[in-house]
Amino acid sequence: MTSKRILGGLGLLLGAGLASGQAVAIEGDAERGEAAAGTCVACHQADGGGMNIPGGESWPRLAGLDADYMVKQLHDVKQGSREAPTMMPFVDGLDDQQIADVSAYYSQLPVTDAEGGDVDAEMLARGEQIALRGDWDEYIVSCKSCHGPGNQGVGSTFPGIAGQHAGYIENQLHAWQEGRRANDPQNLMGAIAKRMSDEDISAVAAWLSSQPATDE
Ligand code: HEC
Ligand code: HEC
Known part of the structure; x- marks a missing residue:
């Protein structure tokens, strides 16, 4: 694409x-x-x-x-x-x-801490790469290009995904791969998730869970 x-x-x-x-x-x-x-x-x-x-x-x-x-x-x-x-x-x-x-x-409840993502430094670095820069060899667009600066969300269409539990992020990407979640506008997330390996999914979920949900 x-x-x-x-x-x-x-x-x-x-x-x-x-x-x-x-x-x-x-x-x-x-x-x-x-x-x-x-x-x-x-x-x-x-x-x-x-x-x-x-x-x-x-x-x-x-x-x-x-x-x-x-x-x-x-x-x-x-x-x-x-x-x-x-x-x-x-x-x-x-x-x-x-x-x-x-x-x-x-x-309106205050944000709480995220958990999960027990991975090594190499996996975390891979997760950061996908989240912030993407991987053009794999046709994976950076998460940030839609989820916004810090992956903290843009308006009501692109949710904040930084500071969310790693296990939940992983489950959602697998749900899109398997068609259990098919509610995204124009299949934007389905298309991305289907290009991701299990390792990349774990890596990006772990990195996102380690990031702040807001700048406040
Ligand atoms: C082309 C735009 C686009 C890109 C790039 C993108 N997303 Fe999304 N993402 C969306 C949209 C739109 C939604 C909301 C779908 C809906 O309305 O249910 C979403 C939702 C999500 C959700 C569900 C959040 C929740 O709380 O329900 C997760 C998790 C997610 N994206 C992870 C990622 C990851 C990880 C990446 C990078 C590998 C990524 N996204 C890249 C557009 C994008
Ligand atoms: C039995 C456990 C359970 C109960 C009780 C429950 N939820 Fe959930 N909720 C979940 C799970 C699991 C998910 C993720 C679903 C998925 O995998 O798509 C979820 C997802 C959500 C989401 C989507 C969040 C996002 O980031 O996309 C919202 C909003 C939500 N729940 C609101 C509610 C509300 C409001 C209630 C009470 C009326 C409720 N839930 C009760 C388990 C529960």
Whole structure:
């Protein structure tokens, strides 16, 4: 893929993102969201920090993530374009307003530390290369080119991935490879994940988990 085609795709994507954002704008209320989040703490924990479970189903940190991004994810899970079998029973019962409320609640919680990525220095360096510079021999674009400076996210379309648990990042890349997650605009992530080896996935997940989620 040439960089020209990627940039063209991004233009379309940003246009589409704005259009759909206007259609589903429901104002969330963090206080109501706290009450509705009572069943979420079993996995995402009381501080929204989630948990890294190496080799298992890691629970993502939700604290400090973009609210509109989480709204989209919860709708995608309900619709099935993102498979999350263990979470589904808890999300299925939420209506649109409750989805906006829980997302508002988690987005204003302070960011917690990420865990995981028990890898050697060589793997970490490989992870840093992929995240910041990509690997043109493997047709892997740098993560930063979409996920933004510091891989800390851009708007509601490109989520922050720095400071997220390594186990969760790995699981998502495998989910895209295997088609269990197919909710990304224009298959942007699916295309990248399918070009990555298991070693590269572990390396980039470990490096990203070692980075700060925000500059604050
Ligand atoms: C049984 C454990 C469990 C419970 C309970 C649970 N979740 Fe999750 N949640 C998960 C897992 C696992 C994932 C990752 C799913 C995947 O692999 O795609 C996830 C992902 C998410 C995401 C996407 C985060 C991202 O960065 O894309 C959001 C948002 C979320 N959960 C919100 C909630 C809310 C709100 C509740 C309560 C109503 C809830 N979860 C209850 C396990 C759980
Ligand atoms: C061409 C743009 C693009 C590039 C390059 C890119 N991503 Fe993404 N990524 C996205 C988009 C868009 C989403 C949100 C998908 C959605 O709406 O569910 C995403 C989501 C993710 C998520 C899920 C985050 C969450 O909390 O749900 C992970 C993990 C991720 N990307 C990892 C990576 C890694 C690692 C790289 C570099 C190897 C990378 N991405 C490169 C566009 C990109």
